[in-house]
Amino acid sequence: MPQKNRWREVGFPRLHHYGGPDIYNIEIDPREEISIDGDNAWVIAQWIRIVSEYNQALKEHTNPRGVRLADTGHIVKAAAMVNMTRHFRAHADLMHAAHLPYPARGRLLRLLLFSLGIVLPAFGEVGLQPADSVSGYIARLLINESPFPGERGWLSEDDTRGAMVSILWVLDSRIHHVPPGYTQEQIAAVRSHDIIDVITVGGEKGQCDGFYRDTSGQFRAVARVHERIDYLLTIANKGKPGRFARLINYAQHLANAYVSGGIGEADRFAGLSRIGNIPVTGRAYSWMTDQDYYHPGGNFLKIPNSADGALGGNRFFTLRRIK
Numbered sequence: 104m105p106q107k108n109r110w111r112e113v114g115f116p117r118l119h120h121y122g123g124p125d126i127y128n129i130e131i132d133p134r135e136e137i138s139i140d141g142d143n144a145w146v147i148a149q150w151i152r153i154v155s156e157y158n159q160a161l162k163e164h165t166n167p168r169g170v171r172l173a174d175t176g177h178i179v180k181a182a183a184m185v186n187m188t189r190h191f192r193a194h195a196d197l198m199h200a201a202h203l204p205y206p207a208r209g210r211l212l213r214l215l216l217f218s219l220g221i222v223l224p225a226f227g228e229v230g231l232q233p234a235d236s237v238s239g240y241i242a243r244l245l246i247n248e249s250p251f252p253g254e255r256g257w258l259s260e261d262d263t264r265g266a267m268v269s270i271l272w273v274l275d276s277r278i279h280h281v282p283p284g285y286t287q288e289q290i291a292a293v294r295s296h297d298i299i300d301v302i303t304v305g306g307e308k309g310q311c312d313g314f315y316r317d318t319s320g321q322f323r324a325v326a327r328v329h330e331r332i333d334y335l336l337t338i339a340n341k342g343k344p345g346r347f348a349r350l351i352n353y354a355q356h357l358a359n360a361y362v363s364g365g366i367g368e369a370d371r372f373a374g375l376s377r378i379g380n381i382p383v384t385g386r387a388y389s390w391m392t393d394q395d396y397y398h399p400g401g402n403f404l405k406i407p408n409s410a411d412g413a414l415g416g417n418r419f420f421t422l423r424r425i426k
Contacts, residue, residue, distance in 0.1 A: 133229070133352050134344045229339040229348045231355050234329070237299060240322055241358035242351075244302055244314055245270055247328050248390070249354075249415045251335055252346050256393070256416020260346055265371070266415025267354055271361060272370040273387050273419070277301050282384035284426035289401075290388045298361075371411055375421055378404050387419040394418075 125138040126146050232239030245267040250256035257263070277291035278301060287294050293304040299322050307315045313325040339347035360367055372387045383404055391397040393413050398405070402423040406412025412419050 133348055229336060229344065229351050231332070231336070231351065232358070234324065235321065238355070238358040238362045240299065240302070240314075240324075241271070241361060242355040243324060243328060243332055244311060245354040245357060246332055246335065246351065247313065247324070248311075248417065249350075251350060258415075260350060263350055263415045264353055265411070266417055267357055268366070268368045269371065269387060269414055269419055270390055270417070271357055271366055272372070273390055274298055274301050275361070275366060276370075276386045276388055280386055282386075282422055282424070282426075284424075285384075285422065290422065372406060372419065372421060375406065375410060378407065378410075378421070382424040384422045384424050386421060388422050389420040390417045391420070392417060 125135070127135040127137065128139055129135065231242050234240060234243060248270050249263045249266045250258075251263065275298070277287065278296055278298065281287050281290060291301050291304065292310055293300050295301065295304075299316075302311045302314050303316045303322055304310050305315075307313060307325060309315065313328045315323055315325075317323050335347055335351060339351050357366070357368075370386060373385055375383055375385045377383060381404060387406060389399045389403055391399065393416055397418070399420055402425065403420040404423055406419045406421055
């Protein structure tokens with residue numbers, strides 16, 4: 104087995120010729136297969152700074168010599184742990200003061216540990232937040248409404264990711280982007296700023312088929328939703344993680360981001376102004392299975408393929424502009 108592959112099998116980041124590690128977004132790429140260092144070179148500077156500070160600390164205190172940047176095989180001796188603990192605590196305080204989100208803190212910590220020859224397990228079991236949590240419920244909706252490999256409507260990972268993002272934007276637009284001349288009740292069948300209300304309105308056969316509130320008000324999903332997701336999770340956790348794991352993790356990442364602050368990805372339909380000769384509001388306000396006989400009716404207009412209106416086996420709809 105080639106040396107670089109052997110390192111990746113045991114969880115070591117692969118070193119480039121310049122002596123720095125690959126950089127991965129482990130939230131949406133848990134297998135660390137796509138390096139994003141080209142767009143995130145700032146992490147390398149932080150990595151070098153932290154390692155340099157650690158090496159300087161070793162000079163100021165009587166501990167074993169510092170670790171060279173390219174010395175990936177060296178494991179720091181136990182005698183250095185006091186210094187390392189002091190150093191980690193200082194950088195944890197810095198990351199907290201800088202208000203770095205926890206995923207970013209974790210990625211920087213992984214880089215620091217690697218530079219010291221300490222390797223954390225690269226991958227964990229693929230899972231979702233609990234179904235009775237808001238982020239776990241949203242993630243299950245995104246997964247339920249999007250195709251996975253081998254299912255009807257499947258084209259590619261990018262297509263399914265695009266569907267997930269666009270579905271989340273539909274729900275958000277029904278809350279925060281009601282177009283002039285319309286009421287929220289007209290486009291969402293409910294008046295609420297709670298995304299769970301927008302998902303569950305109408306019951307089991309309502310706005311989002313299979314997602315509802317029970318008599319106690321707790322949000323639920325029907326059995327078939329949980330059965331499919333359990334099946335997808337089983338595949339994602341079997342053998343070498345791949346597309347299933349990445350898509351499940353992506354859905355949970357989107358849900359987590361939405362609950363904590365919003366949608367990071369752009370709304371591809373936000374700038375839509377006309378469909379043919381008809382002026383439209385922009386944004387999508389509905390989605391349905393991409394079959395000609397499905398249509399939400401009223402002032403909803405089908406977004407054509409030329410505007411990416413078909414994603415993940417779904418057709419997205421905008422609204423006719425009335426003001």
